[in-house]
Amino acid sequence: MTDAIWLRPERAATGRPASRDRAEITAAAINVADRGGLDAVSMRSIAIELGTGAASLYRYVSSRDDLLDLMIDATAAECRLEPPTGDPVPDLVAVAEALHTIMMRHPWLPELAVTRPVLGPGAVAVLDHVLDVLADHPGDGPAKLEIFALLNALTATFARNELAAANRPERAVAYLGHVAATGERPRISALYDDLSAAYGDPRDRRVAAMTALLSGLLGQEVNTL
Template sequence: MPTHDPIDLWRRPERSGVGPKPEHSRTGIAAAAIDIADRDGLAAVSIRRVAAGVGAGAASLYRYLKSHDELIELIVDTVGGEYDLDSSGAPPAVQLLNLARQGRDIMHRHPWLAPLLLTRPSLGPNGLGYLEHALSALRTVDMPGPTKLQTVAMLTAITSAFVQNELASAANYGTGPGGANVRLDYLFEVVQSGKYPLLAGALTGQHDPERPEEVFTRVITNYLAGAGLPIPAVRPPA
């Protein structure tokens, strides 16, 4: 069992009222760590390497962070600041769909993020700001508070799982010459064999493959509808 919870980071002021002025900031430390994670993966993020990135000794970085776990807590919350939490007055489901789309974009910019959000969502200022905004979108929805929290948590979980699948497919299967998807080509060959008539029937009449963002929108829209938050139909102009 860990003896230190990284959530303690947010209980401490960034700068103490006593002692010398800090040479570094959480913002600078987070930026260096995120740069390393984006380029080389989360496993490459160490106290020593981040310290080198900000021009400090590894030991001195412990003046700002008590552990490697606090460093991870810091960067997860920092990238959470990339959301645009604009209250547009749109219907609840539309606001949540917008948050999910933004989340997908953020996770693609930071490929290490999606798995972390399934296991250790941040409770730092940006994480709490996101949660407060998502709950404000559900303010007029008639459901208990805990159910609203579960709805938002599932939205994040589905988005994270979707992005992980996208990234794994790109890394493991990629594309063939000319950009053709190798797996789609294989599936076409299998269907043409006649051994799988039900699968062939399910694919009959299918046009060009949907773009990933279209699939993602459908997945999130179906989830929200199942949670009692259907996307309002858009009326054609009169």
Template sequence: MTDEGDAPATLMRLWRRAERPTRGRPSVLDIDRVVAAAVDLADREGIANVTLASVAKDLGVTKMSLYRHIGSKAELLELMADFAIGDPPPVESTGAWRAELTTLAEANRDVLMKHPWLVELPLTGPPAGPHAVAWMDAILRTLRDTGLDWGTKGGVLVLISGFVRLACAQAIQLAEGRQQSGLSQAQAEQAYGKGLAELIDPERFPDAVGFLTSGLGAPDQEEDPEFAFGLNVVLDGVAALIDAN
């Protein structure tokens, strides 16, 4: 068993092993309160406005008082990310791996869209906090009875997580662009298709013109069809791996 004294400080704080009871007057703060305040600030004002000073101001304390609980801004961001993603929905290894992976991918998407600043954070390494590990465990659990080896399961984990993150980043950026234009998604897509189709040469780009005039952005499209389509393609690939095993 690893000695907790050998674990990095950030890892200790992620797993809430860093704070110990002290004598005298108890602190008005703890890691959870600091991180919750930082997440709330990021949700309201964006991740660019999250600093130790701004979090301290929201909490009504001095910036220096945060250092008892948070080692640095970089560490705060790691703590915020794990706190914000929360636990995944419960899944069981029933053999219905595709349905279970779909549930987890959609739940992950909902979390990222609720906290859009999460996709702006740099990826600094594999899952390390309790919530991130819970998501990792849940995804791997759906693959338990597929016959895939650990290396392939790890590849599926990275593939699914990466797809969801990229799809959400794209959706968030497009939504910001539509907000600036004042158009709905369907209106923006229809205007894009119609305008571009009128400008480009159909002899030079025949398939692009065909696509742009095929009804892109129709109001009766299902919600987030790009995500559903992309996820199904990814899961088709996973199914091919399982069948070939």
């Protein structure tokens, strides 16, 4: 198994003196992905973003996989972590909301958060915060790590659904509304009403669902929102 990129030297020991660093290359890759999605991310596209040659980047990252790991972890470093209040459920919900903000800022991220979990310096800082929140909880280390993983996965699922809803074909929805308004297809009318209610305030749904789930996991009563 290849070592995580953070366990390797910043750049290859041979070659010309360093003119770039991983942080600069990672920021360029994130900019490319934010504009064009993950398919746009390649050594060539990042080299163009930086105004350099693609071959020079291999002195800092050995593969696109390394690059993706760096990108994912760099976004975790954007997470704004508030001091724990002593009430773990709302504290964990606050972490989820902070992660959600980052995922909506980088639409390519939710998919990777589910399929390619990464623990680099940024993610470790978030994990350490979650462990601080759970310090008084009787669960053991693996249980707390599972809560952290579940928090990420659920947040990514909400973000993916919201991004998909934001991009759903407006013409199809408009026609569905037209059919519903005729009253000729009661099931379609009921479906449209449900969809209209569901697309109200996504934050309320997220917070309520996350609160209920975390309360169950931590064995606490759910506060009515």
